Amino acid sequence: MSEIRYREAVGRALREEMLRDENVFLMGEDIGVFDGAFKVTEGLMDEFGEKRVRDTPISENSIVGMGVGSAMLGLRPVVELMTINFSLLAMDQIVNHAAHIRYMFGGRVSVPLVIRMPQGAGNQLGPTHSHCFEALYLHVPGLLVAVPSTPADALGLLKSAIRDDNPVIFIEHETLYQEKGEVPEGEHLVPFGKAAVRREGTDVTIVGISRMARTAERAAQILEDEHGVSAEVIDPRTLRPLDLDTILTSLKKTNHCIVVEEGWPHGGVGANIAALVQEHGFDDLDGPVLRVTGADVPMPYSKSLEHLAYPHEPQVIEAVLASLGRKAPA
Amino acid sequence: MAVKNPEGAVPPRPPSGPIPDTAAATEWLATMMLVRRFEERAGESYTRAKVGGFLHLAIGEEAVVVGAARALRDTDWLISTYRSHGHALARGTDPGRVMAELYGKTTGSSGGRGGSMHIFDLDRRFMGGWGIVGGNIPIGAGFALQSSYRGNDEVTLCVLGDGATNQGTFGETLNLAALWKLPVVFLVTNNRFGMGTSIERHSAVTDLVRKGEGLGVEGQRCDGMDVAATQAAISEAVEISRAEQRPILVEAMTYRFRGHSMADPEKYRTKEQVEEWKLRDPIPNFTERLIAEGIVDKTGAEELDKQAIAQVDAAVEFADASPEPAPESLHDGVYSLGGEVHGWLSTDPPQDPAS
Numbered sequence: 001m002s003e004i005r006y007r008e009a010v011g012r013a014l015r016e017e018m019l020r021d022e023n024v025f026l027m028g029e030d031i032g033v034f035d036g037a038f039k040v041t042e043g044l045m046d047e048f049g050e051k052r053v054r055d056t057p058i059s060e061n062s063i064v065g066m067g068v069g070s071a072m073l074g075l076r077p078v079v080e081l082m083t084i085n086f087s088l089l090a091m092d093q094i095v096n097h098a099a100h101i102r103y104m105f106g107g108r109v110s111v112p113l114v115i116r117m118p119q120g121a122g123n124q125l126g127p128t129h130s131h132c133f134e135a136l137y138l139h140v141p142g143l144l145v146a147v148p149s150t151p152a153d154a155l156g157l158l159k160s161a162i163r164d165d166n167p168v169i170f171i172e173h174e175t176l177y178q179e180k181g182e183v184p185e186g187e188h189l190v191p192f193g194k195a196a197v198r199r200e201g202t203d204v205t206i207v208g209i210s211r212m213a214r215t216a217e218r219a220a221q222i223l224e225d226e227h228g229v230s231a232e233v234i235d236p237r238t239l240r241p242l243d244l245d246t247i248l249t250s251l252k253k254t255n256h257c258i259v260v261e262e263g264w265p266h267g268g269v270g271a272n273i274a275a276l277v278q279e280h281g282f283d284d285l286d287g288p289v290l291r292v293t294g295a296d297v298p299m300p301y302s303k304s305l306e307h308l309a310y311p312h313e314p315q316v317i318e319a320v321l322a323s324l325g326r327k328a329p330a
Numbered sequence: 331m332a333v334k335n336p337e338g339a340v341p342p343r344p345p346s347g348p349i350p351d352t353a354a355a356t357e358w359l360a361t362m363m364l365v366r367r368f369e370e371r372a373g374e375s376y377t378r379a380k381v382g383g384f385l386h387l388a389i390g391e392e393a394v395v396v397g398a399a400r401a402l403r404d405t406d407w408l409i410s411t412y413r414s415h416g417h418a419l420a421r422g423t424d425p426g427r428v429m430a431e432l433y434g435k436t437t438g439s440s441g442g443r444g445g446s447m448h449i450f451d452l453d454r455r456f457m458g459g460w461g462i463v464g465g466n467i468p469i470g471a472g473f474a475l476q477s478s479y480r481g482n483d484e485v486t487l488c489v490l491g492d493g494a495t496n497q498g499t500f501g502e503t504l505n506l507a508a509l510w511k512l513p514v515v516f517l518v519t520n521n522r523f524g525m526g527t528s529i530e531r532h533s534a535v536t537d538l539v540r541k542g543e544g545l546g547v548e549g550q551r552c553d554g555m556d557v558a559a560t561q562a563a564i565s566e567a568v569e570i571s572r573a574e575q576r577p578i579l580v581e582a583m584t585y586r587f588r589g590h591s592m593a594d595p596e597k598y599r600t601k602e603q604v605e606e607w608k609l610r611d612p613i614p615n616f617t618e619r620l621i622a623e624g625i626v627d628k629t630g631a632e633e634l635d636k637q638a639i640a641q642v643d644a645a646v647e648f649a650d651a652s653p654e655p656a657p658e659s660l661h662d663g664v665y666s667l668g669g670e671v672h673g674w675l676s677t678d679p680p681q682d683p684a685s
């Protein structure tokens with residue numbers, strides 16, 4: 001084990017996969033000479049040259065499209081978009097094409113493309129640079145969606161993503177880049193569709209999405225210390241495929257389920273998981289699945305408002321206590 | 331309001347591009363006839379409700395279709411738009427498989443998943459049929475990026491319409507292709523309309539070669555009603571692109587004789603304009619020229635047309651007789667399985683990896 005930062009873990013995954021397979025190459029705005037907007041690709045252009053680390057113009061839809069085309073012919077492009085908000089400019093290529101090509105052309109061709117991008121609030125970047133859009137991509141059949149919350153998962157999931165033959169939406173979290181975590185030595189792969197139980201517990205199941213898995217873990221500690229509640233925290237790590245089994249297994253034990261996400265409530269990840277849990281685990285539920293979500297507003301700039309616009313530990317604790325029929329102390 | 335083509339009357343200009351050897355010239359004519367007969371039959375099948383959705387016919391544009399396909403090596407890549415039955419046929423895809431795709435059958439070139447707008451034939455390097463205007467442009471450049479990355483000598487020919495040059499990705503992709511010196515030829519099939527909007531009403535710059543030049547892509551125009559001229563122009567562009575590793579644009583001036591799709595009352599143009607252009611119909615004009623030069627005779631030409639009709643008859647028969655996709659195949663092919671994917675819910679039953 002060694003301790004590295006989340007952004008270093010992403011960079012390490014890229015480097016290891018580029019060393020392993022010469023078909024792997026990177027495209028993105030300012031990923032080369034500038035080392036990446038978040039320094040994820042630091043040093044890679046020096047090491048691999050301009051053929052494999054390609055600085056692109058500001059043309060999101062077309063660099064994703066060129067990724068799609070080159071992936072159809074067997075290269076393994078990893079496209080970096082500076083933030084998930086900019087991926088909206090590439091929605092045509094991501095949804096109409098990357099996701100649908102295999103099906104639309106009768107299964108004759110695959111698109112082994114990875115699109116990496118950070119999401120999330122907390123840096124006061126306002127309504128065009130701070131959103132969480134995993135729910136948009138979760139909606140689309142044909143895509144895989146990863147939302148790593150630790151350096152080890154960022155490393156292991158990205159390596160799996162690059163090796164997979166399907167288009168992968170790989171969503172990093174902007175405020176996690178500097179976070180440190182233990183990472184195994186040597187080759188480390190994390191499979192898609194396998195949730196991580198971050199903390200075991202018996203009273204309530206908390207499913208945390210992306211950064212909210214970390215928030216849920218901290219909330220669980222407070223719940224134990226201050227409220228005597230034993231919470232199990234599950235980080236699904238990938239939303240497509242989703243490891244529903246791990247959530248349902250936990251529910252059998254706890255009979256209570258809370259989903260915590262940073263994105264919007266309507267049509268969100270929590271809405272989806274709540275629906276699946278009631279369809280598949282209704283008999284194990286002692287009450288409704290509750291959701292803790294971001295506020296139903298564009299992300300405000302003001303520090304105080306931004307803080308109110310996405311979940312923190314107190315909202316998670318409040319939801320857990322409500323689910324258990326207990327009121328938070330005033 | 332009908333807007334008249336400012337070029338006004340289109341004089342019947344005899345085709346004058348360089349004629350290849352007899353066998354090739356005859357084959358070009360035969361292929362244009364096949365495309366024409368296929369499109370006519372597809373239109374009939376549509377009115378008989380055998381074909382659904384949108385159906386875009388390339389009648390009138392056969393010289394550009396065949397000229398494009400015959401400018402390529404087998405190892406080159408061809409990518410087109412939703413108006414692309416002819417490109418697949420010219421590339422050698424069995425007409426039965428193209429017709430079956432229009433019929434939504436399992437034997438279709440995309441297994442009935444794509445329909446008329448999404449014909450696909452990987453074996454012949456015909457890389458689709460794409461329904462989003464402009465969406466195929468960066469993908470074509472991506473094929474060329476692959477060739478450049480691997481250092482092989484393939485060229486990609488990327489077909490788009492005049493209307494598609496107004497999409498943002500046209501500018502983005504041409505810039506990138508020029509910047510990265512990609513072996514791709516952008517073939518603009520300029521039929522003077524994007525649906526019902528004439529080029530004068532949809533593009534501030536109507537000289538589309540100039541549009542490309544501003545983005546660093548050199549280009550040339552050709553007479554898209556003359557298969558020999560079109561083939562020569564595209565072939566020259568393809569070979570320059572291959573040798574010099576850079577993108578080139580070819581603007582082929584042509585016209586579609588039918589509506590944009592099957593539901594088009596054609597209020598945006600005059601009957602006279604259509605009739606004027608029909609004087610330049612690429613098939614009879616090329617036929618006459620080959621007869622004048624003694625390459626085929628009248629009976630020979632009629633025989634080629636009969637063969638085209640017979641091929642299309644067989645295609646329709648094949649499509650009609652082919653099975654509908656099985657209901658249990660609904661989910662097949664969404665994902666490549668066997669890697670990290672086990673269906674989107676771990677509770678889903680595993681899918682057949684062969685799908």
Ligand SMILES: Cc1ncc(C[n+]2csc(CCOP(=O)(O)OP(=O)(O)O)c2C)c(N)n1
Nearest residue numbers: 413461462463491492493494521523524525
């Ligand atoms: C992004 C997008 N916008 C609109 C349409 C609807 N549409 C289909 S074809 C077409 C006209 C395109 O004209 P052009 O590029 O000149 O090609 P042509 O149809 O003449 O071959 C339009 C507007 C579409 N398919 N995709």
